[in-house]
Amino acid sequence: MARDISPFLADFLEGNNFQMIWKRICVNHKTSEKRNWHFHEWFDAFKTMKLIHYLTETAYPTVSMQRAISALTEWISHTNKGQYPNFSEVKISDISEQIEFLKKLRNLDQTA
Known part of the structure; x- marks a missing residue:
């Protein structure tokens, strides 16, 4: 299994x-x-x-947050049929933007 x-x-x-x-x-x-x-x-x-x-x-080497977000977005778009927003264009350059983005992801889980 x-x-x-x-x-x-x-x-x-x-x-x-x-x-x-x-x-x-x-x-x-x-x-x-x-x-x-x-x-x-x-x-x-x-x-x-x-x-x-x-x-x-x-199996899954460490990747940048941006690359992980792109992969996550691609997976979400295939499995959830548009239930979540598309984050593929998100550009995160500093730690404060990373924190804000992670907060948005956390909120998505609570509202879905």
């Missing part, structure tokens, strides 16, 4: 013994709520950070 999302995600999970961890969680916790809680206990903020670093090193 993870490999369907990304082979890099699958490799990360395999490298962290996820299959064994998940089996143990399922054996020890019968309800989905408990399994979910224990999964998030295992896949905590530190593990998430490790995944982000792994993906950056193996």
Whole structure:
């Protein structure tokens, strides 16, 4: 299933013994709520950070904010059929403009 999302995600999970961890969680916790809680206990903020670093090193290199915005805009336009504004022409040159742009993105999520 993870490999369907990304082979890099699958490799990360395999490298962290996820299959064994998940089996143990399922054996020890019968309800989905408990399994979910224990999964998030295992896949905590530190593990998430490790995944982000792994993906950056193996599949998705660091890019500038402008390039990331362009890629995000392209993805949004294909998946959300115009639900969000097009930011492809946005030019961000200094930190105050970056902060304002990020605030706009955060507000989009709250209004959609």
